[in-house]
Amino acid sequence: MNWKRKDLLGLEELSREEIVAILDTAASFKEVSTREIKKVPALRGKTVVNLFYEPSTRTRVSFEVAAKRLSADVINVAIETSSVRKGETLIDTGRNIEALKADVIVMRHSSSGAAAILAKKVNANVVNAGDGWHEHPTQALLDMFTLKEKTGEIKGLKVCIIGDIAHSRVARSNIWGLTKLGAEVIVCAPRMLIPPEIEKMGVKVSSNADKAIRGVDAVNVLRMQFERDEKTAFPQRLEYYKNFGITKERLHKAGGNIIVMHPGPINRGVEISSEVADGPNSVILEQVTNGIAVRMAVLFLVAGGEKNRT
Amino acid sequence: MRFLIKNSRIIDPSRNFDEPGDILIEDGKVKDIGKNINLEADKIIEASGKIAMPGLVDMHVHLREPGREDKETVESGTRAAAKGGVTSVLAMPNTEPAIDCADSIERIKRISEERAKINVFIAAAITKGRAGRELTDIKKFKNLGVVAVTDDGSSVDDASLMLQAFSAAGKERILVICHCEDRKLSAAGQVNKGLTSTRMGLRGICRESEYSRVKRDIELSAKAGSRVHIAHVSCRESIEIIAKAKKKGINVTAETAPHYFSFNENEVTGFDTNKKMNPPLRSQDDVLSLKQALAEGVIDVVASDHAPHTENEKDVEFDKAAFGVTGLETELSACIELVEEGRLDWLKLSRLIAYNPASILGINKGSLRPGSDADIILVDADKKWQVARGNFVSKSKNSCFIGSTLKGVVEYTILDGRIIYEAGLQGKK
Secondary structure (H helix, E strand, O other): OOOOOOOEOOOOOOOHHHHHHHHHHHHHHHHHHHOOOOOOOOOOOOEEEEEEOOOOOHHHHHHHHHHHHOOOEEEEEEOOHHHHHOOOOHHHHHHHHHHOOOOEEEEEEOOOOHHHHHHHHOOOEEEEEEEOOOEOHHHHHHHHHHHHHHHOOOOOOEEEEEOOOOOOHHHHHHHHHHHHOOOEEEEEOOHHHOOOOHHHHOOEEEOOHHHHHOOOOEEEEOOOOOOOOOOOOOOOHHHHHHHHOEOHHHHHHHOOOOEEEOOOOOOEOOOEOHHHHOOOOEOHHHHHHHHHHHHHHHHHHHHOOOOOOO | OEEEEEEEEEEEHHHOEEEEEEEEEEOOEEEEEEOOOOOOOOEEEEOOOOEEEEOEEEEEEOOOOOOOOOOOOHHHHHHHHHHOOEEEEEEOOOOOOOOOOHHHHHHHHHHHHHHOOOEEEEEEOOEHHHOOOOEOOHHHHHHHOEEEEOOOOOOOOOHHHHHHHHHHHHHHOOEEEEOOOOHHHHOOOOEEOOHHHHHHOOOEEOHHHHHHHHHHHHHHHHHHOOOEEEOOOOOHHHHHHHHHHHHOOOOEEEEEOHHHHHOOHHHHOOOOHHHOOOOOOOOHHHHHHHHHHHHHOOOOEEOOOEOOOOHHHHOOOHHHOOOOOOOOOOHHHHHHHHHHOOOOOHHHHHHHHHHHHHHHHOOOOOOOOOOOEOOEEEEEEEEEEEOOHHHOOOOOOOOOOOOOEEEEEEEEEEEOOEEEEEOOOOOOO
16 A cells, blocks of 8 residues: 555554554564664665653664664654743744754654644654653554564454553554454553543453453553552552562463563563563563564655655 | 615514514614615615624623733724624633722723723622632622623632622622532543543543532522523533523523534544633533523523633643633624524524523623614625634634634624624725
């Protein structure tokens, strides 16, 4: 298919075909990273700016590596909340970056919808690297890429997303992507961390981890950030680990042969045991490797010029 | 000065009059309505094919002056009103400083006398500085010409203070208008709570935050023997509570704004900050309930809740963007849509936008009865127009109708028998 979108803002707006196109493109890019010279000239002469309003090492580095393997020039801009207070608006910052002749702006922001708002105001391609609690499309794409690699096909898989669903952009993007590709999705969290009416997004909801992961093909374990939201009551750390932590025993009870994913960075002994994180079920580091191929695909498709967008 | 409007379809909600005919205006008043009035006149408008009705009485308008003249002024807001067919507004007191004492009331009256293009009626605050802590001097307000009190933008959280306010207002026979929102429930919410807030990854504003306060304020007003008017109703439960209270004979009236029946919550999911308001756009079920409540008269009034904001306050991250949309220039067209849908006839429409708000406020407007002030609009009901940023007179452009095609254009706005707006002349004057 021909890629037509200027931006990648989220998976909610993508069709099944578009998601498949990204995953297929990623598959063809994966090999590049295994070469002696890990580079193709696909985006030579293009400039990619990583505009990060929230601290992130993993995602930012992954985008940087991806852009460099496509031969793009990469500039990293980290904006501290304090300098935002000095008065420059998101849109002004975006336009300034565009004035530097940036072709692609990869943005991480703490406000839901920030990427969509910027995308309307700049001609540069905007790739959402995480906006508030809204979406983190490349993370979900790399999760799906990894699942597909492990199982052959997403369709018909049963996947449990477990953790702070309410405040998770990773959860939302995974829900849209997986359900579009025909997987069955169960979200599992303490009641207070389940957002209202999420079942209308086409998922099952559970607050019983043992039941939720029984017979699933994969579990996607979300990072728990107990300090995150002062307005929500959070469970106790130990209580959470006891009831929702992914441990060897829990996996065993659920049927054993379950792929364990995590978007990182992991909290050992909080949402996942070290044994599982480092164990045979874990694909956590493969996710990181695949993240590069997926982000290469996304950058290539949005910025690849007229041949990709007719 | 004698002024004759010939051959229009005349809608007068004050006496259920809907017939073709002529309107004779003399010295700023409606002198006569009838067929074939053939007198010499200083001005004659041939208005066949047009609808003549009382100018809109919009009882929920933020003119922003004093304090936020960058958003709107009495001059710009009332000019926008004239274009929208609005001949009377109730100016909300949440200015900076708030309209909460004799000095600030006198000041806004003076500004209005000097610069307003239409009639400006004044609402004063219930509590000093709208802070919800200390009552204003409500008993003095009536003599100063204030027609209603409200802390609009906020609800008075303290129920015992609110009860005192109703008692004071009841004694003075002054209307209390309630912005119904329990901030503890709506805390930091941005959009309708439910699938919409979940999809968008934003905090939700729950329906309970509105209707629990509607219920409380109706009960308190009944206890105090005061009238109460519920502002910007957005959800079905509020409608049900109001309907029940009316059935019991409680003296309650209510309004909604065009955006609540023109759009549902799906409109906001693209993070368009011009669709962000408080209360938020609700579900399709609520939209249908509102339309029905307007048709059945459970909701008495459509008012714009015209809330101008600068681009700086809207062109930002969604959760940082100001709540509110403009509405003076689009409300008539949005209401005409309900006539198009067959939900209202023109008489009912005119009652909702002119006659009812005038009677609720106790002002002598919203009628074409001979002897009334000649505040009249002539409308081409079939003419379509495209809503674009560039065609707003208001200082602010934060309309949720931008991009929509609407039906119904105000051709003339007449105030006290003078033409104050004429379509097509904009920019030439």
